[in-house]
Amino acid sequence: MHPAFSVIFFTVLSGAGFGLFALIYLADLFKLGGGLPGAYVFWTGVLAIVMVGVGLLSSTFHLANPKNAWRAFTRWRTSWLSREGVLSVAFYPFALAYLALYWLELWPAARHFAGAIATLLAWLTIFSTAMIYASLKTIRHWNTPLVPAAYLSLGHFSGGMILLVVAMMAGVQALPFVLLSLFQLFVAAFVKAIYYYWIGRLGAGSTINTATGFTRAQVKLLDAGHTHGTFLTQEFGYIVPKLTAVSLRLISMLLAFAVPLVLLYFALEYHSLALGIAALVSVFAGLVAERWLFFAEARHVVNLYHGAQRC
Amino acid sequence: MRLGLVIDLDVCVGCHACAVSCKQWNASGTTGPLTDYQPFGAEPSGVWFNRIRHFEVGTYPNNKTVNFPMSCMHCEDADCVTVCPTGASYKRAEDGIVLVDQDKCMGCNYCSWACPYGARELDRESGTMKKCTLCVDRIYDQAIPEAERQPSCVLTCPAHARMFGDFDDPNSEVSKVVREREGYVLMPELGYNPTNHYLPPRKHKPIPTDIGADKAGLAGKLKQFVNRMVKR
Numbered sequence: 001m002h003p004a005f006s007v008i009f010f011t012v013l014s015g016a017g018f019g020l021f022a023l024i025y026l027a028d029l030f031k032l033g034g035g036l037p038g039a040y041v042f043w044t045g046v047l048a049i050v051m052v053g054v055g056l057l058s059s060t061f062h063l064a065n066p067k068n069a070w071r072a073f074t075r076w077r078t079s080w081l082s083r084e085g086v087l088s089v090a091f092y093p094f095a096l097a098y099l100a101l102y103w104l105e106l107w108p109a110a111r112h113f114a115g116a117i118a119t120l121l122a123w124l125t126i127f128s129t130a131m132i133y134a135s136l137k138t139i140r141h142w143n144t145p146l147v148p149a150a151y152l153s154l155g156h157f158s159g160g161m162i163l164l165v166v167a168m169m170a171g172v173q174a175l176p177f178v179l180l181s182l183f184q185l186f187v188a189a190f191v192k193a194i195y196y197y198w199i200g201r202l203g204a205g206s207t208i209n210t211a212t213g214f215t216r217a218q219v220k221l222l223d224a225g226h227t228h229g230t231f232l233t234q235e236f237g238y239i240v241p242k243l244t245a246v247s248l249r250l251i252s253m254l255l256a257f258a259v260p261l262v263l264l265y266f267a268l269e270y271h272s273l274a275l276g277i278a279a280l281v282s283v284f285a286g287l288v289a290e291r292w293l294f295f296a297e298a299r300h301v302v303n304l305y306h307g308a309q310r311c
Numbered sequence: 312m313r314l315g316l317v318i319d320l321d322v323c324v325g326c327h328a329c330a331v332s333c334k335q336w337n338a339s340g341t342t343g344p345l346t347d348y349q350p351f352g353a354e355p356s357g358v359w360f361n362r363i364r365h366f367e368v369g370t371y372p373n374n375k376t377v378n379f380p381m382s383c384m385h386c387e388d389a390d391c392v393t394v395c396p397t398g399a400s401y402k403r404a405e406d407g408i409v410l411v412d413q414d415k416c417m418g419c420n421y422c423s424w425a426c427p428y429g430a431r432e433l434d435r436e437s438g439t440m441k442k443c444t445l446c447v448d449r450i451y452d453q454a455i456p457e458a459e460r461q462p463s464c465v466l467t468c469p470a471h472a473r474m475f476g477d478f479d480d481p482n483s484e485v486s487k488v489v490r491e492r493e494g495y496v497l498m499p500e501l502g503y504n505p506t507n508h509y510l511p512p513r514k515h516k517p518i519p520t521d522i523g524a525d526k527a528g529l530a531g532k533l534k535q536f537v538n539r540m541v542k543r
Contacts, residue, residue, distance in 0.1 A: 224364055300424065
């Protein structure tokens with residue numbers, strides 16, 4: 001698949017934004033580390049909402065006809081893309097109400113109610129984003145429950161790293177935030193490791209034989225029937241070289257999980273905020289590489305009509 | 312009604328006339344134009360509803376070239392319609408034709424991801440998804456003679472490799488020929504239940520070839536020996 005930059009940017013950024021918001025609410029609810037100071041909760045919440053908003057806006061950049069984008073809210077009964085749109089917009093009033101009540105220090109019960117609903121919607125939105133890909137029978141690398149598992153765990157891991165840096169800045173007890181981040185780091189790393197193992201051993205699927213119906217003979221493409229590229233070759237034809245894929249997997253796993261783990265150790269050892277921020281930057285660099293690979297490694301079955309023997 | 316096409320792989324000669332006539336008809340049809348990019352340039356490309364691939368089936372000497380025209384299969388379980396977030400893609404209840412409402416499409420490409428047959432192509436100029444309409448603006452046109460109320464590709468095919476009809480009617484030409492010739496659908500394992508069917512090439516005895524080197528006789532063996540000696 002062709003990796004579109006706007007979709008990579010969107011899924012990484014809004015995933016982290018939704019994860020961050022959910023964790024802010026939970027940290028507020030359980031008074032993690034003795035409770036973050038109010039201004040930190042508020043401004044981190046604003047950051048989460050901005051990340052979600054920028055991500056959603058950037059996702060409209062890959063539309064060829066954005067003037068009809070409003071219609072994407074209409075088919076939520078069948079389409080995961082529509083559900084994502086509806087849920088992410090429904091998230092806003094509750095998230096804004098939560099932050100407003102936090103700022104005004106009013107009605108704690110109502111604040112927690114709004115926060116809980118917004119958190120639920122954040123989880124459902126990340127799930128919908130992942131299901132856009134996981135629901136496609138045409139791309140076996142995506143058609144697995146590991147995809148929503150990865151999106152949810154990576155969104156919470158990257159959001160949780162932001163919250164950890166905020167906690168270090170606020171000077172509250174860092175241990176609960178560190179434990180939370182470590183837990184999420186391991187869950188996300190395991191899910192991605194299982195995913196890479198899984199897509200390396202997909203087993204029997206569609207082949208050039210089932211695509212043409214000649215199931216008892218060797219089939220070979222002689223001519224794809226087009227002079228230059230087509231929409232199909234541009235959208236689905238990209239094949240990431242094996243060496244690039246393997247090295248990017250390694251780089252993304254190192255940047256997203258291994259390097260932050262080491263940096264976090266030293267950040268806490270020497271109480272260094274700079275090292276904490278470096279860990280955060282490393283996480284996002286790793287996630288961009290991870291998301292690029294997620295798209296680039298996926299193989300659409302239409303490639304069987306362009307010369308692939310199996311997909 | 313369940314309208315669709317049958318493509319006879321035994322007689323298709325791979326001339327691309329169906330694709331050309333499709334382009335000609337639909338360029339001015341309901342989803343036209345079908346934009347071309349650099350038609351006379353170095354990298355010609357563009358939007359087509361119908362594409363013909365060419366495959367080699369079997370191994371030499373029992374091999375055969377099979378020409379393989381493909382357009383929208385008008386699937387019964389069309390995922391392209393299910394995934395469409397705007398409602399631009401729809402499947403008509405009355406005849407099963409899958410269409411894209413050009414006024415509603417936002418060009419997100421999601422339906423093209425859901426289609427295993429590569430039937431949908433984005434028009435960069437209009438920003439909308441385009442696909443085979445089964446010549447919906449022709450098959451119901453009362454102003455043209457009844458015999459011509461068929462998709463453009465079917466009328467054009469010089470080898471009569473394409474048939475159009477109602478698969479719900481067990482006595483229609485398409486239903487009968489699918490029954491008799493063991494017509495099949497592509498990638499049935501994905502469960503899209505496509506309407507268009509393909510008729511397999513008829514089985515023929517392989518044509519004898521002159522590769523029987525060991526039966527060549529003395530003169531033949533001498534010739535082979537000389538051929539091995541002479542460097543060319």
